[in-house]
Amino acid sequence: MTTERDMLNLLLDRYTAIRRGTIADRWVRAEHVKSSLGYADGDRIADFVAGDKYGGGHAGEKLALHGHEVKVSRSDWLTELRDPNKAEAIKKYMHHWWLVVPDASIVKPGELPEGWGLLAPDATGKLRAKKSAPRLSPEEPPLAFIISLMSAAARTAHREPLHRDAPVTFGRRYAPHCGVCMTASPCSIHQPRAAADLASSAA
Template identity: 45%
Template sequence: MTDMLDLGTPPAKAHSKTAPPRDLNARAMCELLERHYRGKDGHRDQDSHATFRELRAPDQVHYADFVAVSLWSSRGLAVDVHEIKVSRADWLTELAKPSKAEAWWPYSTRFWLVVPDASIVKASELPEGWGLMVPPKNANHRVMQKLVKPAVRTPVLPLELLARMLMRGRDEEKRRLETATHEAFVKGAEQARTLTEPARAPMTPAERERLRTLDTLELIVGSPIGNWNSRYNARQIGDAIRWLETVNKLPTNYELANLTKVAEKITATVEELGKLLPEVAPNRTVG
């Protein structure tokens, strides 16, 4: 399997037609493979394959990056194993240590190398029997480009591997059911809240201006208006404002400055009277 095969000119031409290299990590490549085999949720091919990420081989050591098991006899039952490499350095490391591919080779119908761009792999480097797959040119398309077709074999499927696939499939289905249930609960709760809560109309410019005025007034007063535990309440502040408006309507000779002088004189007079009253009427209390 690990003998190198010179693919010649045709694959090189196929490489030249691919799109420029994409910035795709291993997770993004797995998502592209999911879409390739099963389409999006609700697609007619959703049940055509069982797919697995990071599936352990029967040797208990090596993992396949992505495995797709065909479930429809009409399209041919098969086990497609995929090795994902996202850079030239990753691919050279794989060539130097082929044990991962060797571990999965007997259990696969087809073995694929999947890369973001074919320029990562030289034509002469692809091992014999491997296929080469790259993302579609158009991001709106779901079908991956198959630049090199792999050899087709009848796979060996030990019970251990079958059991592992079934357990992974069961856990995945449970996870999807839990996710769908949670999403349905959140959506239902949001709809119920929308029905019970009255719709709030946006504030008008006049309302926003009134709120700004209230904020300024509370800042000057030093406490929130309407807080009955504070020094002032709305009624007291309103009375004070009306008194100021009355003062402003007085004639000029009774403006606030003159009123202040009058108040000072009254205060002085009261103080003088306070000194005299005990002498004039010592037994009287001024109320």
């Protein structure tokens, strides 16, 4: 059975794009972003937020925050539909808002709310847009949300090696390097699985 963790791992992969020969990643990733700081009962959580640093534009007007709601079953999705205000607590700060499901059939025709996009795996297992998320006109986020997002991004960066190895990038002379710290690949900190495999094969 597909879990939320499985879907978050697919989102980590979708929102990773390291420029060749550098550690310049197009995306900033954050899992489980709270709507505010603290432990208030009314806090809402976005399952995943990705910040696009390369949007460009004359004044950065194409930079964007993509928010994601992950649902792994039909019943999970119906529960979300019964409380449409839940997502709005964070969606109002996002430039794009996505529903992420393991199978597009979880969402029946006409159920996707206005302004939402839909992501689901294709035949290769990669997340693809079944319906594009339109660009929204978000509210300016309060400082509490900005700090909450920063905190979630930092936690996510520390957790990533638990779930996947960092991508490989290639420096001068096409030598493989770690896509996070640019040391020779495999890096024992950010690419622990590849490093363990290399040590095992050399033993």
